[in-house]
Amino acid sequence: MGLGHDQLGLFNVSRPDEALKSPVSAARTSGYSQGDMTAPDSLFPRLEPLLPRVTKPIQYVGGELNATVKDWDAVDVRWALMYPDAYEVGLPNQGVMILYEVINERPDALAERTYAVWPDLAALMREHGIGQFTVDAHRPVAAFDVLGVSFATELGYTNLLEALDLAGIPLHSRDRTDAHPIVLAGGHAAFNPEPISDFIDAAVLGDGEQAVLEITDLIKTWKSQGRPGGRIELLLRLARTGGVYVPRFYDVDFLPDGRIHRVVPHRADVPFRVHKRTVMDLDEWPYPKQPLVPLAESVHERMSVEIFRGCTRGCRFCQAGMITRPVRERSITGIGEMVDRGLRATGFEEVGLLSLSSADHSEIADIAHGLADRYEGTNTSLSLPSTRVDAFNVTLANELSRNGRRSGLTFAPEGGSERLRAVINKMVSKEDLIRTVSTAYAHGWRQVKLYFMCGLPTETDADVLEIADMAKDVIRAGRAAAGHRDIRCTVSIGGFVPKPHTPFQWAGQAAADTIDHRLRLLRSAISADRSFGRAIGVRYHDGKPGIIEGLLSRGDRRVGAVIEAVWRAGGRFDGWSEHFSYDRWVGACADVLPAYGVDLAWFTVRERTEHEVLPWDHLDSGLDKEWLWSDWQDALDETEVDDCRWTPCYDCGVCPGMGTDIQIGPTGRTLLPLTPA
């Protein structure tokens, strides 16, 4: 069975969802002629009367500090950037903020932002025929050249469909004309965009900064030439760069048993594999320089400075760590400048030093010390998202909390037993943990949060039950170290979802029942021992959302019809427990997947074999598939691997494959105190 995007006949008959009715489309599929159009009218005058009728209207009006509205006619290329979740979650997103600024700095381009609208406003927009709009100038998203959507998680897919429908952009790439924007996916989920390949025109893997500039150049040239060959030609030019994946140029063939036979381009002029993008030298990319500050409340009331990108600790469950290699540090002085400039530009009181494991920066001690000195006596506080289990991490936290209160610290052993931690390559012994938390409690921290995962490969009930013992030992040691009983430990535990481009991409996901069962055992083991009373808290999620995330993470093109069916049945905001419906997803899978001879379990709990063609094999994250497989075998043998930052390279493939290198300090430079302005 072929599922190439241009094989329309086959495509149509094989789609069980085609008969489903479409919701009333807001702006219809009118499209905006992009010829020599003048600026589209702002939708705000029509939107405004609706706003008193919706919750938190401020999220739709724009006007953020440091937002940019440019003259439509003064530029050649126009981007609408979307974060497919609610404004309060999407606005602080660093990726969108960075690209927004990078594009807007160009005199010949503009970027505006758009977010998922809540169902109350979406209903009113449909009723009044108002399309998906940007919050900057309230221009219709359909009028832009590109709609760039950043997917941090797969649970935003139904929100993509909702936004396309509201915008009046045809849901399916194949139905779009030259009048419609190019729909471009980015973000971590773009490393396997196959489940949304019907709905996007293209995807970019990896760092976006240089990619958006090159795409802007390409579109500008194509437009200035009079758009030769229309939309297809533009997509071809993008595909030929080797760094943009255009799903419609690739055919996916399946074996009779449902597995993929092969994925091949059906045109000679597009590459077999598409490579991820890697930005080197972060000091050259000090973005965001002017972080956006919303009027509405958002999930992060602070500004963030990314202190390095990538991570080579090699945790086998961690997709972010695998696909963002190698490690590239921002220099201590570069960090110092961004913190200073950002605080001035925003008025925030808190700065987060972001990265995948911030304590790993080669000069983090000097950075923490220098910043703590610089802001001593002010109300500016610093935070460092690091969950490393070691005493150094506590020292850092002490330094950063010099001015403030010592409330809570978080550590992530991730696996309950020592054996399991060898499987996932999280090299933490129980002694390390006890020593670390004792240090924390002794230094006046009262609350320790421990992160774990449940449903890891090879996990048994006993592995999870060890978490209970660990938490009790933590409290025992903590009470001794603190000299009082007023301390707490919260165990936060989530279901593990195997992700593409990781050694666990072959693993069978644990069934929701298995996860729920183990979490029940753990909870009763903790509450059985009364002497700990309320000292130990447990936070957990049930296993069902993880199964759907698993379907969307490791799915192929056949999953697109499931996403569409769920959206047509009302699925939106799947990352929100009050909107997520497991039954709706299971129902859509049961309706759609049997036609292909597969089912939900086939995509999730099934373990893959070594030579199975995975849906993302043609998308190159730099990691050698052979290395990933051997690392998977090492996992099963409980063999650990070191971090290549401080031990020799173990040939994961990224550096030679991508022409990149580890960029770390120390630079030996110091953070100068600032002279008061």
Place this chain on the structure above:
Amino acid sequence: MRYAKRGRLRFTSHRDFARAFERALRRAEIPMGYSAGFSPHPKISYHGAAPTGVASEAEYLEIGLARLMDAEAVRVALDACLPAGLDIEECLPVAEGTLAERIDASRWQITLPGLDPSTVDAAGKIFLATPAIPVERPTKSGRRTVDARAAVVSLTVADSEPTGSCAILTVVVRQVTPAVRPDDVIAALATVAACVPTAPARAIRLAQGRLDDSGQLTDPLAPERAAALAARESVPDTLDGAQR
């Protein structure tokens, strides 16, 4: 100081404004006084905020500085650090007492689209003649009933050509608990006289102050204005700059 909430930024809630204002204080590097205690807060007291979605020309707040500064310089610096639409209009050094003692009522202007002024005028007369008008208001915890009548001191309809495009209503409302908002007055007009605009009504707070005997509002910043004027007159012009 007096500030305005205008245009699309009228959808700013009070919490949103307070956050933005405190960030503006930091960006403008205003030397704030801080409360004592374990987690010190900048000294700011907000006086009753207009509801989310309602514009205002007359919102009031007071701040306490760590050192003396020129009030106009503070106004300019803060205004520059706030988005257009949240505008600091007046800033004066405190002369006496607090603002809270000088504000007990608001004057609202309500625009009712699609209604004829004479219709609204008639409805207004019925409204004023009714002793109590309970209206329902949705709240976070279900619905709640308030009397929209008792707090209303006066209600007048502007004379305008009966174009049929809209009617403009001015109401003076005493600040009571629970507060009676423009929405409640609009709902009450619909209740007593089936007077319903064809599009959502728009309200704007024009003034706040103390009700005098004639039913007018006094300017809450009058003492400060007088003190500032007196200070200016007592100081020779040439010294004015040095004073700052």
